[in-house]
Amino acid sequence: MSEITLKSNPMTKTRSGIIILIIFVSSVHAQTRISQESYVLFKIKTWKIFTKKGLIGGMRGSIQFYPDDPDNSRFDVCIDPGTVDTGNKKEDKHIKSADFLDIDRYPSICITSENIIKKDDQYEFIGNLTLHGVTREVVMPFTSKDQTFKGTIEINRLDYGIASKMGLFKADDKIVIEINCMME
Numbered sequence: 001m002s003e004i005t006l007k008s009n010p011m012t013k014t015r016s017g018i019i020i021l022i023i024f025v026s027s028v029h030a031q032t033r034i035s036q037e038s039y040v041l042f043k044i045k046t047w048k049i050f051t052k053k054g055l056i057g058g059m060r061g062s063i064q065f066y067p068d069d070p071d072n073s074r075f076d077v078c079i080d081p082g083t084v085d086t087g088n089k090k091e092d093k094h095i096k097s098a099d100f101l102d103i104d105r106y107p108s109i110c111i112t113s114e115n116i117i118k119k120d121d122q123y124e125f126i127g128n129l130t131l132h133g134v135t136r137e138v139v140m141p142f143t144s145k146d147q148t149f150k151g152t153i154e155i156n157r158l159d160y161g162i163a164s165k166m167g168l169f170k171a172d173d174k175i176v177i178e179i180n181c182m183m184e
Contacts, residue, residue: 034059035182040079040109044157045172052171054086054095056109059181067144070116070123077181078110100163106133125151134160140179147183152176 038059046052058080065073081101084092096103113127114137125140136159142151156173157163163171 033184034061034063034077035184038181041178041180043176043178044174047170048172052086052091054084054092056081057083057085061110063149063181063183065116065144065149067118070118073113073116075111075113075116075125075127077112078108080107081109082107101132106131111138129153129155131155132160132162136160142179149181149183150179152178 036057036059038057040056040059041053042056043051043053056079059077060080061075061077063073063075063077065075081103082096084095084101086092086095095101098104101109108130110130111125111127112130113125115126117124117126119141122141122143125138125142127138128135129138136155138153138155140151140153142149154174154176157171157175158173
């Protein structure tokens, strides 16, 4: 019985390696580009009757998300509070002022993941929210579909030192934050 020896072509191995590397780098890179159309919507009740809404844009950072391996996923994302838009320029200016977000001292609002967990048909973000110079742990359920991440959390603005004394303006302590992050 004769022995057959298969010789591998080094060029084939090299091309295969390059193709695998390109596919891997492309998929990771595609997951880390945040679209400029991404935004955060915030809602806060005023006078216990009205709900004031606004958008914050300027989302930047990196996201490495692996749906089948959430343990190796990582979110490190910031928004620019200087982009606050409530549809009222006077209110926007006040929200950006030292009375509220104090954007001159705190030019970014950031979230950084510590852990991502898969739960049924969605995921759970466990990490830190840094707002107004204060960092606190948050837990946020989120979905991932068609390269878009959507999640909602509720925070207490007083926990972050935001406007504990508001004069005549009466706002609830709770702020609902809806994140809509689209990948390119």
